[in-house]
Amino acid sequence: MDKRLPLLIVEDDAALLKQLKWSLSDHECVTASDREQAIAQVRRHTPAVVTLDLGLPPEPDTPEVGFAVLREVLALAPDTKVIVMTGQNDRANALKAVALGAYDFLAKPVEPEVLTLTLERAYRLFELQQENQRLAASSAGNTLGNLITGDAEMLRLARMTEKVAVADASVMILGESGTGKELFARALHDLSSRKRGRFVAINCAAIPETLLESELFGYEKGAFTGAARQTQGKIESAHKGTLFLDEIGDLPLALQPKLLRFLQERSIERLGGREAIAVDVRVVCATHREPKAQIAAGQFREDLYYRLAEIVLSIPPLRSRVGDTNLLAHHFVRKYTAANKRGSMSLGPDAIEAIEAHAWPGNVRELESAIKRAVIMSERNLIQANDLGLPTSEGKSAVLNLSAIRERAEREAVVRALARSNGNVTRAAELLGVSRPTLYDLMARAGLRGGDAERPEPS
Numbered sequence: 100m101d102k103r104l105p106l107l108i109v110e111d112d113a114a115l116l117k118q119l120k121w122s123l124s125d126h127e128c129v130t131a132s133d134r135e136q137a138i139a140q141v142r143r144h145t146p147a148v149v150t151l152d153l154g155l156p157p158e159p160d161t162p163e164v165g166f167a168v169l170r171e172v173l174a175l176a177p178d179t180k181v182i183v184m185t186g187q188n189d190r191a192n193a194l195k196a197v198a199l200g201a202y203d204f205l206a207k208p209v210e211p212e213v214l215t216l217t218l219e220r221a222y223r224l225f226e227l228q229q230e231n232q233r234l235a236a237s238s239a240g241n242t243l244g245n246l247i248t249g250d251a252e253m254l255r256l257a258r259m260t261e262k263v264a265v266a267d268a269s270v271m272i273l274g275e276s277g278t279g280k281e282l283f284a285r286a287l288h289d290l291s292s293r294k295r296g297r298f299v300a301i302n303c304a305a306i307p308e309t310l311l312e313s314e315l316f317g318y319e320k321g322a323f324t325g326a327a328r329q330t331q332g333k334i335e336s337a338h339k340g341t342l343f344l345d346e347i348g349d350l351p352l353a354l355q356p357k358l359l360r361f362l363q364e365r366s367i368e369r370l371g372g373r374e375a376i377a378v379d380v381r382v383v384c385a386t387h388r389e390p391k392a393q394i395a396a397g398q399f400r401e402d403l404y405y406r407l408a409e410i411v412l413s414i415p416p417l418r419s420r421v422g423d424t425n426l427l428a429h430h431f432v433r434k435y436t437a438a439n440k441r442g443s444m445s446l447g448p449d450a451i452e453a454i455e456a457h458a459w460p461g462n463v464r465e466l467e468s469a470i471k472r473a474v475i476m477s478e479r480n481l482i483q484a485n486d487l488g489l490p491t492s493e494g495k496s497a498v499l500n501l502s503a504i505r506e507r508a509e510r511e512a513v514v515r516a517l518a519r520s521n522g523n524v525t526r527a528a529e530l531l532g533v534s535r536p537t538l539y540d541l542m543a544r545a546g547l548r549g550g551d552a553e554r555p556e557p558s
């Protein structure tokens with residue numbers, strides 16, 4: 100186990116605290132003797148393990164303050180393992196603590212060997228869980244086949260997709276054009292129990308209104324002029340598989356009640372047919388429009404929307420994903436140099452800057468085709484901004500200056516903490532898990548001023 104992970108000892112009896120600290124001295128120990136200190140230490144260190152004395156001031160003879168601390172610790176640091184220390188004969192409270200989420204309990208006086216063993220198990224579990232979370236986060240990309248991302252929101256959507264895939268619920272995927280909606284739709288199919296069935300896609304915006312109905316529902320021979328033979332529609336051909344209705348926001352109003360009827364009855368009638376054919380499909384749809392606005396404007400039926408959008412996945416645009424533009428750019432360079440059998444190529448610094456400065460309104464699709472074109476056209480092995488059709492950003496210093504990024508993040512956190520604490524510096528420092536002098540330093544660096552009453556005493 101990694102003894103460098105912090106251990107927080109919460110104990111109001113000074114002598115006992117000293118003794119515990121001494122016997123656990125090979126751990127990275129921090130201590131607290133009351134509720135406020137305990138919470139401040141948790142904010143500051145996010146300990147792996149906490150030993151918590153249930154009887155704390157101002158009511159050391161009841162477990163209430165201890166329970167309150169336990170709740171707060173678990174709310175702040177859900178993975179932290181809390182070992183509760185209770186009096187002899189205090190089994191009821193020990194059990195209650197475990198019910199509240201404590202990892203384990205020990206009765207005082209605690210035998211050193213028992214404490215060591217319990218701690219070891221708690222550390223072990225904490226580390227295992229951290230490891231699992233790391234694995235889950237890094238494997239999300241793999242399970243979703245071709246999805247390249249390091250962005251937290253995209254990874255959350257990937258995990259959600261894995262969960263949702265196995266349910267038969269209808270899914271609506273929203274997002275600007277080129278954000279990867281179809282990628283998610285295919286993942287929903289590939290990760291579902293229908294993966295051996297067909298994935299049938301139909302683009303509602305690409306087919307003229309007059310043909311769309313027969314495309315969707317199929318027709319019998321002689322249903323209309325030119326209907327030479329019986330033909331299956333897309334819905335029917337997706338039987339036992341997934342039906343992907345792309346650009347659903349462009350489905351003509353006249354067809355909307357017909358689609359709704361299918362979703363309610365799960366059967367269709369071909370055009371010119373009289374027989375109801377039962378169809379078992381999972382419906383996934385996508386649109387770059389805003390369905391809520393379309394409903395308000397009377398362009399989309401609300402009842403149909405709720406049938407289609409049992410689950411909604413909102414894919415963020417590329418410009419709001421952290422780090423992804425760069426990641427994808429390099430990925431596409433590798434992909435297209437391999438496909439075009441070119442020797443290794445790379446992105447020059449001005450290309451990288453230009454890529455990061457561009458807003459990519461066409462999202463991943465636009466980025467992909469820009470790189471593809473550059474790989475084909477560039478005569479050198481170093482791709483430059485103008486190979487990508489992007490302006491060279493002159494004078495703009497590197498966006499990847501770590502200290503500048505850190506400063507910006509720090510300033511934001513400080514401003515937020517001060518806002519939340521109503522300008523109270525002591526409280527804001529607690530929220531941030533830093534000391535008051537440190538916060539004053541941060542504020543000075545960020546050009547922020549604290550309330551006058553709270554100026555630090557000159558030392």
Ligand SMILES: Nc1ncnc2c1ncn2[C@@H]1O[C@H](COP(=O)(O)OP(=O)(O)OP(=O)(O)O)[C@@H](O)[C@H]1O
Binds near residue numbers: 248282467
């Ligand atoms: N995160 C990603 N990683 C790798 N490739 C991606 C990613 N997102 C999108 N792509 C690729 O970008 C292209 C566009 O994606 P896709 O067709 O899924 O977007 P879309 O949202 O359906 O776009 P549109 O609204 O224009 O139909 C595809 O070639 C897809 O493989």
Ligand SMILES: [Mg+2]
Binds near residue numbers: 280281345
């Ligand atoms: Mg698409």
